[in-house]
Amino acid sequence: xxxxxxxxxxxxxxxxxxxxxxxxxxxxxxxxxxxxxxxxxxxxxxxxxxxxxxxxxxxxxxxxxxxxxxxxxxxxxxxxxxxxxxxxxxxxxxxxxxxxxxxxxxxxxxxxxxxxxxxxxxxxxxxxxxxxxxxxxxxxxxxxxxxxxxxxxxxxxxxxxxxxxxxxxxxxxxxxxxxxxxxxxxxxxxxxxxxxxxxxxxxxxxxxxxxxxxxxxxxxxxxxxxxxxxxxxxxxxxxxxxxxxxxxxxxxxxxxxxxxxxxxxxxxxxxxxxxxxxxxxxxxxxxxxxxxxxxxxxxxxxxxxxxxxxxxxxxxxxxxxxxxxxxxxxx
Amino acid sequence: xxxxxxxxxxxxxxxxxxxxxxxxxxxxxxxxxxxxxxxxxxxxxxxxxxxxxxxxxxxxxxxxxxxxxxxxxxxxxxxxxxxxxxxxxxxxxxxxxxxxxxxxxxxxxxxxxxxxxxxxxxxxxxxxxxxxxxxxxxxxxxxxxxxxxxxxxxxxxxxxxxxxxxxxxxxxxxxxxxxxxxxxxxxxxxxxxxxxxxxxxxxxxxxxxxxxxxxxxxxxxxxxxxxxxxxxxxxxxxxxxxxxxxxxxxxxxxxxxxxxxxxxxxxxxxxxxxxxxxxxxxxxxxxxxxxxxxxxxxxxxxxxxxxxxxxxxxxxxxxxxxxxxxxxxxxxxxxxxxxxxxxxxxxxxxxxxxxxxxxxxxxxxxxxxxxxxxxxxxxxxxxxxxxxxxxxxxxxxxxxxxxxxxxxxxxxxxxxxxxxxxxxxxxxxxxxxxxxxxxxxxxxxxxxxxxxxxxxxxxxxxxxxxxxxxxxxxxxxxxxxxxxxxxxxxxxxxxxxxxxxxxxxxxxxxxxxxxxxxxxxxxx
Numbered sequence: 026x027x028x029x030x031x032x033x034x035x036x037x038x039x040x041x042x043x044x045x046x047x048x049x050x051x052x053x054x055x056x057x058x059x060x061x062x063x064x065x066x067x068x069x070x071x072x073x074x075x076x077x078x079x080x081x082x083x084x085x086x087x088x089x090x091x092x093x094x095x096x097x098x099x100x101x102x103x104x105x106x107x108x109x110x111x112x113x114x115x116x117x118x119x120x121x122x123x124x125x126x127x128x129x130x131x132x133x134x135x136x137x138x139x140x141x142x143x144x145x146x147x148x149x150x151x152x153x154x155x156x157x158x159x160x161x162x163x164x165x166x167x168x169x170x171x172x173x174x175x176x177x178x179x180x181x182x183x184x185x186x187x188x189x190x191x192x193x194x195x196x197x198x199x200x201x202x203x204x205x206x207x208x209x210x211x212x213x214x215x216x217x218x219x220x221x222x223x224x225x226x227x228x229x230x231x232x233x234x235x236x237x238x239x240x241x242x243x244x245x246x247x248x249x250x251x252x253x254x255x256x257x258x259x260x261x262x263x264x265x266x267x268x269x270x271x272x273x274x275x276x277x278x279x280x281x282x283x284x285x286x287x288x289x290x291x292x293x294x295x296x297x298x299x300x301x302x303x304x305x306x307x308x309x310x311x312x313x314x315x316x317x318x319x320x321x322x323x324x325x326x327x328x329x330x331x332x333x334x335x336x337x338x339x340x341x342x343x344x345x346x347x348x349x350x351x352x353x354x355x356x
Numbered sequence: 357x358x359x360x361x362x363x364x365x366x367x368x369x370x371x372x373x374x375x376x377x378x379x380x381x382x383x384x385x386x387x388x389x390x391x392x393x394x395x396x397x398x399x400x401x402x403x404x405x406x407x408x409x410x411x412x413x414x415x416x417x418x419x420x421x422x423x424x425x426x427x428x429x430x431x432x433x434x435x436x437x438x439x440x441x442x443x444x445x446x447x448x449x450x451x452x453x454x455x456x457x458x459x460x461x462x463x464x465x466x467x468x469x470x471x472x473x474x475x476x477x478x479x480x481x482x483x484x485x486x487x488x489x490x491x492x493x494x495x496x497x498x499x500x501x502x503x504x505x506x507x508x509x510x511x512x513x514x515x516x517x518x519x520x521x522x523x524x525x526x527x528x529x530x531x532x533x534x535x536x537x538x539x540x541x542x543x544x545x546x547x548x549x550x551x552x553x554x555x556x557x558x559x560x561x562x563x564x565x566x567x568x569x570x571x572x573x574x575x576x577x578x579x580x581x582x583x584x585x586x587x588x589x590x591x592x593x594x595x596x597x598x599x600x601x602x603x604x605x606x607x608x609x610x611x612x613x614x615x616x617x618x619x620x621x622x623x624x625x626x627x628x629x630x631x632x633x634x635x636x637x638x639x640x641x642x643x644x645x646x647x648x649x650x651x652x653x654x655x656x657x658x659x660x661x662x663x664x665x666x667x668x669x670x671x672x673x674x675x676x677x678x679x680x681x682x683x684x685x686x687x688x689x690x691x692x693x694x695x696x697x698x699x700x701x702x703x704x705x706x707x708x709x710x711x712x713x714x715x716x717x718x719x720x721x722x723x724x725x726x727x728x729x730x731x732x733x734x735x736x737x738x739x740x741x742x743x744x745x746x747x748x749x750x751x752x753x754x755x756x757x758x759x760x761x762x763x764x765x766x767x768x769x770x771x772x773x774x775x776x777x778x779x780x781x782x783x784x785x786x787x788x789x790x791x792x793x794x795x796x797x798x799x800x801x802x803x804x805x806x807x808x809x810x811x812x813x814x815x816x817x818x819x820x821x822x823x824x825x826x827x828x829x830x831x832x833x834x835x836x837x838x839x840x841x842x843x844x845x846x847x848x849x850x851x852x853x854x855x856x857x858x859x860x861x862x863x864x865x866x867x868x869x870x871x872x873x874x875x876x877x878x879x880x
């Protein structure tokens with residue numbers, strides 16, 4: 026079919042618009058959707074960086090971390106992205122294997138509970154998976170997986186095949202219980218009300234009273250305290266510790282604007298951006314801002330409570346752990 | 357002789373237009389699937405051990421859901437067909453609402469009524485009875501009946517309305533009671549309509565994912581679509597995703613072939629398009645029975661919607677402005693999808709009615725069983741080298757939803773167009789009415805009702821769709837479902853419930869406008 030005159034003129038228009046913008050470089054940033062949204066850190070970080078870079082930032086949101094990586098793999102070396110924000114340590118082994126990323130080249134004094142020396146992936150925030158409950162309804166929550174399994178409580182979790190926190194819980198149980206993880210899931214299975222495709226459905230159902238506890242983050246209660254002035258939500262500290270999720274950003278090896286990309290990554294772990302993170306992304310900042318965490322946010326648990334699973338270990342663990350999970354919960 | 361040649365040319369023109377539309381739809385569905393397979397770069401993956409279980413569960417839940425939906429829809433459609441009461445037209449439209457809901461909202465709505473903290477369990481507790489759990493295979497069926505009972509009812513109700521009024525008049529003069537009317541008029545009609553309705557709902561349920569997982573209570577409710585999701589996100593195994601999607605389409609083709617083998621045309625002939633009087637249904641018992649059926653269905657279908665409204669209305673006024681802007685964007689996408697569906701469905705249906713090949717109809721039914729994930733990804737693979745996907749996000753959303761609505765549009769339009777052609781086509785031909793004039797004078801006035809229904813569906817689907825827009829990353833041009841999703845992802849569940857009311861109002865409002873538009877002046 027011949028392109029109609031309308032299509033041709035639109036194409037020409039787009040081309041002209043593109044040429045007009047060529048004077049100011051455009052930095053293309055891929056992030057997960059809740060980062061980009063009006064309520065996430067995206068808008069403030071974009072505006073803050075644009076104020077000093079002499080460039081404009083085109084920030085695109087796509088699903089979650091796993092969707093981001095799938096998108097980059099589909100696009101391959103033709104990807105127009107300069108920077109990607111929102112992979113995590115459960116994905117970085119697969120991400121590094123694609124060869125699509127370049128060393129970030131940023132040195133920052135990171136405040137993580139673990140030492141960090143990954144040349145490709147730069148942490149911008151971190152969190153700990155935890156079960157969240159309502160303190161007024163559940164004053165004495167279980168303090169570990171075994172206690173949870175022996176309780177009469179009802180929990181909602183996310184499917185590891187489609188959800189980042191769901192995968193986090195899978196690896197949390199596996200890293201704590203090792204060969205006994207399958208048995209632990211068999212014991213936990215009666216406690217599971219249902220499994221949702223993503224975090225949002227699970228958390229929404231929990232707030233509607235569908236379960237006593239939901240898998241989320243230690244930082245989730247901070248949202249309710251700060252944004253809703255509601256102190257009733259809390260997380261249950263587990264004796265065995267909480268699996269850590271480190272969220273990272275990276276620069277694409279074929280980034281059209283490599284220098285700007287590096288400057289953006291430096292800005293991302295700088296004081297302005299890091300100060301925005303806690304009350305927009307509801308995670309702990311990778312570099313503690315000078316003023317510390319906002320009032321009501323709650324300090325991170327002691328460093329000993331954070332279980333870190335190295336990317337290679339996470340990658341090796343997930344397939345056998347998923348098989349155990351499926352076997353236990355499909356019965 | 358000259359007139360005969362002109363008629364032949366006219367029919368061939370309709371067949372060509374129908375064939376072109378059907379070929380475009382087939383390419384739109386199969387092209388992306390092939391592209392996903394090709395993007396796997398030769399790595400031909402086999403099925404995994406869990407896929408057999410996913411296939412069995414998918415088939416079983418779809419079959420059970422279809423059977424339950426149609427079994428309940430027959431008495432409901434019969435009650436609606438033979439009763440006239442104030443607000444009936446509004447109720448028929450309103451009962452269609454659950455089918456239009458985005459799945460996230462529908463799940464929340466159902467659980468607000470049937471969930472652990474829902475109204476049903478509150479009532480059971482008040483009556484001193486133990487709690488009822490919705491989670492499990494029965495929950496999947498209840499949810500799918502909630503979704504699909506409206507569709508089944510509409511398809512079967514259209515069958516009742518297609519029985520010419522003269523037949524009921526004749527039945528009355530022959531002294532037929534309800535049993536004779538059922539035997540001579542209703543059962544032949546059902547014999548024609550029910551297999552199609554069963555197949556349609558079976559196919560809708562084939563690509564269920566979130567609803568099945570949540571109501572099914574966990575991974576024992578793993579469907580093929582979830583396996584596809586896993587292949588993409590967890591394993592990034594494009595070959596396996598394409599294979600599973602091809603399996604879904606194969607099931608679709610098999611189900612359609614089965615329907616064509618068993619469904620028989622009822623052959624009522626043409627009437628004079630007058631409203632049907634029902635002299636057989638005046639008994640008190642039947643009146644009470646119909647009233648109970650309609651009341652029970654209304655409670656089941658509208659109760660969860662009322663829960664959505666109750667939760668969200670207080671937060672509607674406080675919605676941020678970008679949510680309202682997104683609603684306007686979604687409305688524009690919806691209208692575009694509706695127009696596209698109308699054009700495609702009319703082209704295919706008129707082509708078939710003028711002797712076009714059956715493959716055109718089959719091609720038009722294909723989108724019903726396509727995996728949204730594979731379709732979206734495949735389109736992305738096609739678009740990405742050619743254009744900025746973000747710039748095309750809204751256009752692709754409209755096109756995909758027009759395609760997804762097409763099978764329902766065809767189910768509604770094919771019989772209506774065939775009736776119009778069979779009843780009035782020869783007269784039109786003898787008068788030399790062809791081409792667009794024939795469409796305008798002969799076909800459109802007789803298919804307004806199904807056409808309104810079909811375009812309304814397409815509009816509602818497009819307004820509520822959250823598949824393509826995420827894959828294509830619309831940047832700042834978010835649609836209403838995307839804003840709703842973002843609110844939920846940012847802990848703002850209350851604002852999200854307000855946005856859910858807006859989305860419900862938008863999807864249902866668009867549907868109602870098109871649907872009622874189709875019924876305006878129709879004999880009802």
